Amino acid sequence: MTTALPAEAQRDRSAAVARALADPKRLCVLEFLADGGERSVGDLSRNVGCQVPNMSQHLAVLRAAGIVASRRDGSTVLYRIADRSVLDLVGALQRVAG
Amino acid sequence: MTTALPAEAQRDRSAAVARALADPKRLCVLEFLADGGERSVGDLSRNVGCQVPNMSQHLAVLRAAGIVASRRDGSTVLYRIADRSVLDLVGALQRVAG
DNA sequence: ATACTACTTGCGCGATTGCGCAACTACTGA
């Protein structure tokens, strides 16, 4: 079995994930990544409509929460959804928000 | 069919729901409501460990996001999870945060 | 009406957040 974490620590982690999703631009990023597979920072920044440094910060928030992952390809950095469970989460979110 | 909302408005609603979930105490409230059915403000405030006015504010946030609903029973106000889809959302959140 | 319990609302404060801007690092190609 996995180590039984105190319920409070688990809630803190859940809250951190929710906080990372609590921004329209970051949700927009996840929509692009959901059907685009991998995208560069510049690509995302153009499509979402914000400056590159701002997008980089948003992506850092998503990555810190374990929602996206990144890899470098030459001079560009490609971001992707970290896990399929993230798609379920975004779907559930949209259903409640619907 | 339902009116096709602009994607941006849908994202704003999703972000609002996520923001409402982005607090450990509010997640704790949802856990209590998930297996307790209906709970009063005082009850929740005792179990979560915060003052009554603070709990009332947290519940107002959750209600504004459509996550919980309330009804009055005499002098007490009982809160409950608004919809089953909220349970799916919290579950998906915990799975990603796991 | 009075007193009491249950809850909500307004206010102010410290902490966090999102953003633009500038500066910095990382990689490519000549």
Place this chain on the structure above:
DNA sequence: TCAGTAGTTGCGCAATCGCGCAAGTAGTAT
């Protein structure tokens, strides 16, 4: 090495958030 392109990081500011506290509303009971 010297540009040039792609991202990241640091800083400051306005806006928002969570909280405690005080005051107000709603319902019960005497």
